[in-house]
Amino acid sequence: MANIIKCRGFVLNTIPFKESSLIASVLTNKSGKVKLLAKGIRRPKSKMCGAMEPFSFDEIIFYKREFKDIYTLSDAVVIDSFPEIRGDPFRVSGAMVLCEFYDKTLPMEESNTQVFSEFFRFLSSMRKADSHTVRALVISYLIRAFPYSGVMPHLDDCVQCHGPVGGGNGKIDFSISAGGTVCRKHHDDSVLLLDRQTVEALKSMLQRRHFQLSNSTLAEMEGFVADYIYVHMNNIRLHSLKHFK
Ligand SMILES: [Zn+2]
Known part of the structure; x- marks a missing residue:
């Protein structure tokens, strides 16, 4: 039986899969970190195009099946793409540090609303921070995230x-x-x-x-x-x- 999950999530990382698909690692508010297969998303006409950019905050729907560790994404709509961060290469590379850390260290499918809120706080602070404080913000949020990785x-x-x-x-x-x-x-x-x-x-x-x-x-x-x-x-x-x- 497939379970339909509707939730919110931050895209942490994506890797190309076959010709037109992606496998995305997404930090969700309900299921923790999950791996999702986004079929056909790299086709120019895909309706989910743009929703799988790193640190994009999306409303997503996916099918959860037993005995699978990668689930199928059925819909994704961007709630906030954090344009103030995306328009500044230095902020983007700072946001990528936290994305990579969470992607590599958080346990799979362990719901943790604290981590989710913390990532939201981090991106919200990054979008309005003075440029000379961006570095301190990234390093401090990285260290604050250590306990989430045990x-x-x-x-x-x-x-x-x-x-x-x-x-x-x-x-x-x-x-x-x-x-x-x-x-x-x-x-x-x-x-x-x-x-x-x-x-x-x-x-x-x-x-x-x-x-x-x-x-x-x-x-x-x-x-x-x-x-x-x-x-x-x-x-x-x-x-x-x-x-x-
Ligand atoms: Zn000693």
């Missing part, structure tokens, strides 16, 4: 022994491989020296508290975020993060 950096004390961290120089050792801050005894080869402000800003991001990001704090975060994701999330490399310059 990963949370440990920042309160030493991740190994729960002893105190940080010396008198205002710097704290952060171990990429151990996944958090460490004391002198648990120092390892992957340790980076972070400013205390950077660690405090990370905590605020993860706890959804307000924070201010200075350029140096942002630079420190950018310095480890790709490696942290690689080590703790199944060796994932975010290509879009490399291109987000």
Whole structure:
């Protein structure tokens, strides 16, 4: 039996399939992340043409069948294409970072309204952000998304022994491989020296508290975020993060 699902979703990624179709990864409000086959959508006369662009916010209908992991898309209508983002290549490459992260790390078909609302908040902030704050916005939403993928950096004390961290120089050792801050005894080869402000800003991001990001704090975060994701999330490399310059 096929189940007809009508819901809302954000397109995260698409790959061409056969001559005129696409397989899309879509973050929905009802079914979590799903894979949808959009048949014939690359034909010029397709009525769904334009609805499968990355980060497009759509009303969609698809058929859910048991024993299948790719469902058939039957209709898609754009609710919001976020033209303010789409018209600016820098914002587009920033939005692609979150699309790729969610596409590669979110579990399939686990409904999570928090993730859905968070992605909407991210795109709404991106559309009106001053251009000099776009970078900070992308990096902070990327770090805020870590817990949705089951990963949370440990920042309160030493991740190994729960002893105190940080010396008198205002710097704290952060171990990429151990996944958090460490004391002198648990120092390892992957340790980076972070400013205390950077660690405090990370905590605020993860706890959804307000924070201010200075350029140096942002630079420190950018310095480890790709490696942290690689080590703790199944060796994932975010290509879009490399291109987000
Ligand atoms: Zn320790």
